[in-house]
Amino acid sequence: MLNLKNWLWVGALCLSVAAVSDGRAAGALEPSSRSKFSPRSLSGASLKGHVESIDTMISAAMKENGTVANPRTSDQVFLRRVYLDIVGRIPSLDEATAFLGGTSATKRRDLIDDLLSSEGHVSREFNYWADLLRIQSRMRNAPGTPYLDWIKAAVRENKPYDDMVRELITAEGYIWDNGAAGYYLRDAGMPLDHMANTFQVFLGTQLVCAQCHDHPYDEFTQIDYYQQAAYIYGVKTNDREIAKEYRKLNRKKTGDGISPETKRVARNMIRPLRYRVNETKSKLRLPDDYQYDDAKPKSVVEPDTIFGDPIELSRGDSPRDSYAKWLTSSDNPRFATVIANRLWKRVMGVGIIEPVDDLSDGYSASHPGLMEYLAQLVIDLDFDLNEYLRVLYNTKTYQRSAATEEWAKGDPYFFEGPLLRRMSAEQLWDSVVGLVVADVDHRKGKPSQRQRYGQAKDLVGMDADDILKVAEKQAVIEKRSKELRAEQQEIRKQLKKAGKSRNNLTVQQLKRRQTKISKELRQVSGSSRYGRSAGRKQGSENKDPRWEGIPSELVRASEIQSPAPSKHFLRQFGQSDRETIENANDEANVPQILTLLNGPIYTMLRKPNSVFQEMFEQSSNAAELLDALYLSILSRLPSPDERAMLLPALQSNPLQGSNDLTWALLNTRQFAFIQ
Numbered sequence: 001m002l003n004l005k006n007w008l009w010v011g012a013l014c015l016s017v018a019a020v021s022d023g024r025a026a027g028a029l030e031p032s033s034r035s036k037f038s039p040r041s042l043s044g045a046s047l048k049g050h051v052e053s054i055d056t057m058i059s060a061a062m063k064e065n066g067t068v069a070n071p072r073t074s075d076q077v078f079l080r081r082v083y084l085d086i087v088g089r090i091p092s093l094d095e096a097t098a099f100l101g102g103t104s105a106t107k108r109r110d111l112i113d114d115l116l117s118s119e120g121h122v123s124r125e126f127n128y129w130a131d132l133l134r135i136q137s138r139m140r141n142a143p144g145t146p147y148l149d150w151i152k153a154a155v156r157e158n159k160p161y162d163d164m165v166r167e168l169i170t171a172e173g174y175i176w177d178n179g180a181a182g183y184y185l186r187d188a189g190m191p192l193d194h195m196a197n198t199f200q201v202f203l204g205t206q207l208v209c210a211q212c213h214d215h216p217y218d219e220f221t222q223i224d225y226y227q228q229a230a231y232i233y234g235v236k237t238n239d240r241e242i243a244k245e246y247r248k249l250n251r252k253k254t255g256d257g258i259s260p261e262t263k264r265v266a267r268n269m270i271r272p273l274r275y276r277v278n279e280t281k282s283k284l285r286l287p288d289d290y291q292y293d294d295a296k297p298k299s300v301v302e303p304d305t306i307f308g309d310p311i312e313l314s315r316g317d318s319p320r321d322s323y324a325k326w327l328t329s330s331d332n333p334r335f336a337t338v339i340a341n342r343l344w345k346r347v348m349g350v351g352i353i354e355p356v357d358d359l360s361d362g363y364s365a366s367h368p369g370l371m372e373y374l375a376q377l378v379i380d381l382d383f384d385l386n387e388y389l390r391v392l393y394n395t396k397t398y399q400r401s402a403a404t405e406e407w408a409k410g411d412p413y414f415f416e417g418p419l420l421r422r423m424s425a426e427q428l429w430d431s432v433v434g435l436v437v438a439d440v441d442h443r444k445g446k447p448s449q450r451q452r453y454g455q456a457k458d459l460v461g462m463d464a465d466d467i468l469k470v471a472e473k474q475a476v477i478e479k480r481s482k483e484l485r486a487e488q489q490e491i492r493k494q495l496k497k498a499g500k501s502r503n504n505l506t507v508q509q510l511k512r513r514q515t516k517i518s519k520e521l522r523q524v525s526g527s528s529r530y531g532r533s534a535g536r537k538q539g540s541e542n543k544d545p546r547w548e549g550i551p552s553e554l555v556r557a558s559e560i561q562s563p564a565p566s567k568h569f570l571r572q573f574g575q576s577d578r579e580t581i582e583n584a585n586d587e588a589n590v591p592q593i594l595t596l597l598n599g600p601i602y603t604m605l606r607k608p609n610s611v612f613q614e615m616f617e618q619s620s621n622a623a624e625l626l627d628a629l630y631l632s633i634l635s636r637l638p639s640p641d642e643r644a645m646l647l648p649a650l651q652s653n654p655l656q657g658s659n660d661l662t663w664a665l666l667n668t669r670q671f672a673f674i675q
Helices: 004-014 044-064 075-086 093-101 107-116 119-133 145-156 161-169 179-185 191-203 222-229 240-251 260-274 319-328 335-348 368-380 385-393 425-434 464-500 504-527 590-598 601-605 611-618 622-634 640-652 654-666
Strands: none
Touching: 044 368, 044 385, 075 093, 075 107, 075 119, 075 385, 093 622, 107 119, 107 385, 119 145, 119 425, 145 179, 161 179, 161 319, 191 222, 191 319, 191 335, 240 260, 240 464, 260 464, 335 368, 335 385, 368 385, 464 504, 601 654, 611 622, 611 654, 622 640, 622 654, 640 654
């Protein structure tokens, strides 16, 4: 058994992020069959042409500036990098063995295609959009789950980017009928802020300063800001008719034969109906303190574009429809450029334009010709982002060794290789969970919140009196449910007391009563149309035998409440609070270190049905176990020096040795960084 000093030496050995073995594992599995892309997919020749064009422009810039490209990565480094970048987690033992044992000349390209069409990619992309769009499971005025589901569905079907954005901007209705309505409900009551967020995300332009005064660093004026916002000012997030009925309910008095409980239930039932995205003819006016000479305070603002071609209102189109077409048009000078640059930064670590969301007038690109080429490529691909990513991941530029020198913002970067980066909170969590949970990409989580809108649409059209009749019945059900749960709790106390006194007769009687109460409670819950049972059927997939005994909270980050609770691993490691755009951070801190050193990770790994435990039990000897540990955690085989040092410890005590080695490997920089 190794002592602490030896394990710290192992940690020091693994600290070098470049220390990657080129060895291959025996007994490789066959790679999975390739999934088909949409009809927009590039042919092999077209893909090659775009890849070579990008690499040629990067090489020319490096030559001009006297820099040299980094060498091509080994298969081990490429494997781990591409899994983290495309599906957001490290590869499993089987996935690593299959790829490293493959001999096909196109295995890298084939793996990229497989990953881009996988469910894991949906999870990874959702996390990205959740950061950008500040998606929250618990919005102030409406349940967020349908919005989350809409984003996942858009990614899963590879909805063209311009279509996705246009559908968000033109969304209307209740969120359970149209999840895209969550885009407006996220900023309910803040139409001016909403417009600023839209411009920052989709057009890379920060206008917020111009909301109160002329922009100090750009040509945008306050009147420009208000004219742009006028296109969507008529979009409201409340239903006026339902609001009237809500006010009627509040005016009802208990003296009218209405119990306080019925009134409370009625308010809860009708609350989801108050929030509906709809377009009105409301006009935007300048603020009372408007101080410039080009308009008067409180005057009505007519819509106009802040840059680019003016919008021509088509017959039958609302101002919002025309605005959405203008924003997502291939003729818009910034729409394609911004997403091309955002995704380039995701892949390479640095944007061609920095910062990616502050394109002021006269903005410059480090590689102007390349930026123009990439923006046009997005347009030519009909805004198919999977295909665009496919091109980037196949470039030599992406497949070179990472640049390990720290890049200072403002300095030129010539893309000798992707920038070395630390895993995001989601990548760290998903990688650890993948060591525990089999087929982790397909495991769905429990509902992030108990929905009360399951049949709320049945109330549409009812007046206050009709709603009160339904609420009265519901109040009786909820009262009985509360009584039954209280009785359940009391029986548990009595059972504990009877068990200690060994009064078997009393125990049997209490258990019979407990069974009867549980049956009645199920019946009562089943009769509830608006109770907490709504939405519970989600998550039933977790009864799958693959996950027997695995805690329900061990799911991918995309299946957890967004954002995760404040004490969760994800928040500790820098997950965005979803309050501002791209608010995640990757800075290390002491709580993170303590979590990795002494947290519950190692208990999870040893769960009886965990992937990691099964790997331990199926390893026939110490050498096979050592290889499996390295491939599972670092996606590589141990070096000769590591093998010579570690094998004796695993041979003398496989259980303790594997526990200690796992601890050491998970605490290395090589695990936490994307090479």
